[in-house]
Amino acid sequence: MTERDSHGLLHRKLGPGKLVIASHNKGKLREIGELLAPYGIDTVSAGALGVPEPEETGTSFVANAELKARFSADLTGLPALADDSGLCVEALGGEPGIFSARWAELEDGSRDFMEGMRRVHARMQEAGEGAGHDAHFVCALALAWPDGHIESFEGRVDGIITWPPRGNRGFGYDPIFQPLGHGISFGEMEPKAKHAMSHRADAFAKLVSAVF
Template sequence: MSDDGLLHRKLAPGKLVIASHNKGKLREIAELLAPYGIETVSAGALGVPEPEETGTSFVANAELKARFSADLTGLPALADDSGLCVEALGGEPGIFSARWAELDDGSRDFAEGMRRVHARMQEAGDEAGHDAHFICALSLAWPDGHVETFEGRVDGLITWPPRGDRGFGYDPIFQPLGHAISFGEMEPEAKHAMSHRADAFAKLVAALF
């Protein structure tokens, strides 16, 4: 029985599919899993395509992606759905964070995504504030259909111009509360100690390992 009063299925040692084609997410998740002796393999390396994300929440999309990879590979699969939620934009881009970075050719350029966030915030005006948060939902699915999901959050402010070339996605314009630098300027170890993904991961580890 875990601290949340729920009975969780434990993750046995062995191979785990990371159900993502995002290199930044793959790197961060592999680094977070490294101390636990889990052998990770990306969905892309196994030829698993990206499913259409039809969910209306981070949790729904994470579970959809995890189930999809577990079904196709016959292995446990861990999926992440995460995004930037800006208060002045009514929580956008939210679950559409990656789509805000899409170009006309279908590729993704987060420098463009950051410009779009900044432009929309300018339209909203300074009185709307700069508060924002990242959300991460981590879902672990087994081939038999069982799923465990954990959600993490980190609060901060949107800054402009972008700062730093570490991390990925919107990290260069997100400054976590209590810090004077952006996620894009932060050493990976420091970000892992506080990020939305680390928060969700800590809950997953406490429940499943």
């Protein structure tokens, strides 16, 4: 079923049944699961279905989210929801951006976001204090159906980079990101408070309005 939203755009509605969460990132799986919980969606992770992670060859958050969603929908025959998100630091020209996960990669191919945060901090020091501390998180959500139809939504939250990292809640770069108007980092914030303002919550609200 499709319906037009308040802007006249046509969206396909998500019907009852299973929804694949096209991610192997435990932090993302947890947050997306918590955001979906009020809607009674029957979710299953791509990993639980044996779906591997595709190579992310897109040049934008939306392109990578759509690539991952289509990959899982094609392999499972089920609707699939994918997230692509990252940290964009103004002093670094928007980096690490779509390469946020790669900045945390170690030589053995594993990921250590503490190392990723150190790299962000080191690069910001090279840029100099005058470059500022402004940053933002971006999240793109893509919902793909097995017939090839796809819906995509993007969210954003602005803030500053802080050092040293603070808090052990959240995941990824959360301990060095302090959202505007708040005195604590995402890493220190209660999950419920983060869900009320995060880039993922922003994108998710747009998705819910359009397809649920």
